[in-house]
Every structure is written in structure tokens, then in C-alpha cells.
Amino acid sequence: MNLALLIFLGIFSLFIVFLLVILVLTRRKNSTTFPSGTTETIAEDIKVCLKIAVPRNNDKTPLAAEQLFASLHGLYKETSEVPILSLELATDAKYGVQFLVVVDKSFASFIKGQIYAQYPTAEITVVKDYMDSAANWDAAAQVSAGEIVLEREHIFPLKTFVDFDVDPLSGITGAISELHGDEEAWVQFVVRPYPNTWQKVAQKYIATLRDEGNNLFDGGGFWRAFWATISGFFRAFFESFTYDPTKPIQPIKAPTIKLEPYQEEEIKRVEAKAEKQGFQVVIRILAKSTDSVRAVQIFEGIAASFRQYATAHLNAFSLNLAKQPLEVFKHLKERYLSKNHIEILNIEELASLYHLPNTTGGATSLFVTTSGKLPPPPDLPIDEGTILAKTNYRGASQMFGIKKRDKRRHTYIIGRTGTGKTVMMRNML
Incomplete structure (x- = not known):
């Protein structure tokens, strides 16, 4: 019996080691490491700050932003650097709410092209980083800062713009506009x-819920399977001493799991989120x-x-109020995004949080364009004639003039204001 016990303890020890190895390998397989x-962060010497403005009558819905993020997801490559984008709202009493995107300058042209593809009437200008103004803050300035984090694992979805009757962005812009x-x-x-x-985590969760009627993330799914394995091992060991080969083997019946209606809805929503591309977000x-007191009031209003x-x-979402606001400010300015702390939103959720304002937005202090701009004509004379002016369309400028043959069709009238130029032209009609 002592020999049998020693054999049992040896086998049991090997079994525990085997389980630990499987657990470690599974965690490594399900984890994602970005390319080396x-x-x-976005380094100071390579960042570009783009300010985006749209007309007040912009009719593009958050769906346009979802399509934009779907295109930007194509920036991910397994063998090269995965770029960081910082989507920002900045507001003060002078300029109102401004929409900005901060990105590595090597990706700036691609980002601008994708924005124009979804928002043709947008105006994008390169501006100085507004956070540099913090160097001129008064010494008495009071700051309140923190982070917004998910309450549960990122496979569980948030409410998105398809669930709202009004633009959800107006809730955020309204909080920062006053x-x-x-x-x-x-x-x-x-x-x-x-x-x-x-999405593999979502698929594993759904499979566990359907097979066991248990939430993988409440600690029950893994440990229930673990202790069932351990108890089954002990039971098989002790039953081996009383094994009767003449006794028929009873088939094991799979338990029938009946899920609650809210669990069925949960599975449906988790599956729907996992169908779309995801972004790591902070x-x-x-x-x-x-x-x-006022700083905390503004901060809590935005968080709410x-x-x-x-x-x-x-x-x-829940709020993590920073005990050291200056540390958050440092992360804000660096556009810091850890490779280890992972929270994921899919493109529909991200578009619900950040998109350009449209006619349904409630905030009135948004920075918008006052007039539309058209592209220059394709036959614009740029290589000949007298230079008159310079185009300015989507950040690109081109000097142009008037052709020599067209100069013969024009008459110049030169004179100070009030000398009668307009009256003379009227009399010529």
C-alpha cells in the first residue's frame, strides 16, 4: 500500500505540473504582443497636431466615423510598428470645443486622406500642440485629472450610437462647453x-456559458473545471482498487443547461461586439x-x-480620479499608451465616443467652418503668365496667375477708394 501511495503522489505531482504548464501556455497563446x-508614446519631434472643423450643417452620422476607424485599423501590421493615434477634444472659453488628432507625422497624410474620404467638407489644418499652453498657466491654476476605465472585461459591449435617439457626443461636448x-x-x-x-476570449466565454451556464470571469468557470478534474482523478484512483470488470460501464449524460433570458441577450451582444475590429484605448x-472646487466640478461633469x-x-465606464494630476498630465502630453494594459473597444463603440459633430449635436460652442471651399479647377494656369494669387485647399497651396492671351481681354482700372472706378464701369455698360 505504501508503494501504491508513493506512485499515486508521484503521478499526482506530475499532473499538477502538467496543469500549470498548460495554464501558462494558454495564457501566452491568448495574449498579444505588439511588434518590437x-x-x-508619440515622440515630441515627430508628432503632428491636426485640427479638424466641419460646417455646422454637417449631416454625417457616427457611421462615417466607424468607417473611418475601420480604414485606420488597416495600419496594424504584425511585422512593423503599430502607430498610436490620439483623438482629442480641447475646449476653453475663447475658442470653444475643438476636435484634434495627434499622430506620428509619417502617418499624417494617410490619416488626412481617410478623414477627407468620410468627411469631404472638413477642413484640416496643422496647428501647434495646445498642451504647450500649460507652460503659461498661472501658478494658482488648479487641475483635476483622471482616467475613464471599463468596469468589466473588454469583451462586454457598451451602448453605441445605434442605441441612442440623439447623438451621444452631445453629452460630452455639452459637459465641456460651459x-x-x-x-x-x-x-x-x-x-x-x-x-x-x-475575439478568442469572447468565443471562449460564450462556449463556457453555453456549456456550463457559468460566467468565465466570476472565477467559477476555470476553478469548477479544475476541481472537477482533481476530484475525478482521486475518484478514479480509489475506484481502481474496487474495479469490477464484469460490471457494465454506465454512459455519461451531458447536463442540459438552460440559460436565463439575460444570458441569451448577453451572448448575442458579446458576439455582435466581437464581429468588428478593435482598438486598444485609454x-x-x-x-x-x-x-x-470648480476644477473638480468640471472634471466630474465630464466623467458623468x-x-x-x-x-x-x-x-x-467608471472613473479613476488621479491622486497626482501632474502624472496624468504627463501621460496626456506624451499620448502614452501602455503595451501591457489592454482595454479594447470595437470600431462602433469608438465611433460613438469620438466623431465629428453633426446637425443633431446640442452644443453651440463648437469650432466649425464658416464657409465651404472648392478645389481649384484642373486647368488653373500655374506655369505661365503673371502670378496673381495662391490656392488653399485641404492644406495644399499652389501659386497661379493669368495666361498671356487672357491678359489682352482685361482692362486695368487703378485708383484710390472714392475716385470713381465703379461709376466709370457702370457708365461703360
Whole structure:
């Protein structure tokens, strides 16, 4: 019996080691590592800050932003650096709410092209990083800052624009638009395309829920299977001493799992989220005022606007208020995105959080274009004649003039204001 016990303990020890190895390998398989060249910040010397404005009558829905992010997801490549994009809202009492994108300058042209493809009437200009203004803040400035994080694992979806009757962005822009004096507020979404491997966790969760009627993430799924394996091992060992080969083997009946209606809905929503591409995301908020109470009030108002995305029994945003706001400010300015802390939103969720304003937006202090611009004609004379002016369309400029043969068809009238140029032309009619 002592020999049998020693054999049992040896086999049991090997079994435990085997389980640990399988667990480690599974975790490594399900984890994603970015290519070695992938950075966690946008370096100061290579960043470009793009300010985007659209007309007040812009009729593009958040679906345009979803299609934009679907295109930007193509920036992910397994063998090269995965770029960081920072989608930002910046507001103060002077300029109102501004929409900005900060990106590595090597990707700026591609980003601009994709934005123009979805928002043809947009105007994109390269501007100085607005965060540089912090160097001129008054010494008495009070800052409140923090991050918005998911309450549950990222496979569980949030409410998106298809679930709203009004534009959800108006809740955020409304919260940051009522500023006075030197007050400022920033909302930052630092994102990076994520490979299509995170859906495996969703598939595993759904399979566990359907097979066991148990939530994988409440600790029951894995440990239930673990202890069932251990108890089955012990039971098989002790039953081996009383094994009767003449006794027929009883077939094992698979239990019938009946899911609750909310679990069926949960599976449906998790599957729907996993069908679309995902982005790694971190959300930061900063509010500045001359009064600490007012700074916290602005900050909490912005954070509260994210509660509208909560879904019952699924997921929601919660607030992590920073004890050291300067640390958050550093991450804001660097556009920091850790490769290890992973929270994923799919393109529909991301578009619900950040898209250009449209006619259904409620905020009135948005920075918008006052007039539309048309592209220059294809036959614009640029290689001959007298130079008269310069085009300015989508950031591209081109000097142009008037052809020599056209100069013969024009008459020049030169004179100071009030000398009668208009009257003379009227009399010539």
C-alpha cells in the first residue's frame, strides 16, 4: 500500500505540473504582443497636431466615423510598428470645443486622406500642440485629472450610437462647453489598432456559458473545471482498487443547461461586439480652473457624461480620479499608451465616443467652418503668365496667375477708394 501511495503522489505531482504548464501556455497563446518596434508614446519631434472643423450643417452620422476607424485599423501590421493615434477634444472659453488628432507625422497624410474620404467638407489644418499652453498657466491654476476605465472585461459591449435617439457626443461636448475665463478642459482617447485575436476570449466565454451556464470571469468557470478534474482523478484512483470488470460501464449524460433570458441577450451582444475590429484605448480627462472646487466640478461633469454608455448586465465606464494630476498630465502630453494594459473597444463603440459633430449635436460652442471651399479647377494656369494669387485647399497651396492671351481681354482700372472706378464701369455698360 505504501508503494501504491508513493506512485499515486508521484503521478499526482506530475499532473499538477502538467496543469500549470498548460495554464501558462494558454495564457501566452491568448495574449498579444505588439511588434518590437511599437512605442508607447508619440515622440515630441515627430508628432503632428491636426485640427479638424466641419460646417455646422454637417449631416454625417457616427457611421462615417466607424468607417473611418475601420480604414485606420488597416495600419496594424504584425511585422512593423503599430502607430498610436490620439483623438482629442480641447475646449476653453475663447475658442470653444475643438476636435484634434495627434499622430506620428509619417502617418499624417494617410490619416488626412481617410478623414477627407468620410468627411469631404472638413477642413484640416496643422496647428501647434495646445498642451504647450500649460507652460503659461498661472501658478494658482488648479487641475483635476483622471482616467475613464471599463468596469468589466473588454469583451462586454457598451451602448453605441445605434442605441441612442440623439447623438451621444452631445453629452460630452455639452459637459465641456460651459467654461468661463481661463478655464480649460481636455478629453483624450489614445488608441492603437489591435489584432483580431481578442475575439478568442469572447468565443471562449460564450462556449463556457453555453456549456456550463457559468460566467468565465466570476472565477467559477476555470476553478469548477479544475476541481472537477482533481476530484475525478482521486475518484478514479480509489475506484481502481474496487474495479469490477464484469460490471457494465454506465454512459455519461451531458447536463442540459438552460440559460436565463439575460444570458441569451448577453451572448448575442458579446458576439455582435466581437464581429468588428478593435482598438486598444485609454481615455483621459483633465480640467483646469482657478478654483479647486470648480476644477473638480468640471472634471466630474465630464466623467458623468460617460455614464450614458452603460448597458445593463454588460459593461459601463467608471472613473479613476488621479491622486497626482501632474502624472496624468504627463501621460496626456506624451499620448502614452501602455503595451501591457489592454482595454479594447470595437470600431462602433469608438465611433460613438469620438466623431465629428453633426446637425443633431446640442452644443453651440463648437469650432466649425464658416464657409465651404472648392478645389481649384484642373486647368488653373500655374506655369505661365503673371502670378496673381495662391490656392488653399485641404492644406495644399499652389501659386497661379493669368495666361498671356487672357491678359489682352482685361482692362486695368487703378485708383484710390472714392475716385470713381465703379461709376466709370457702370457708365461703360
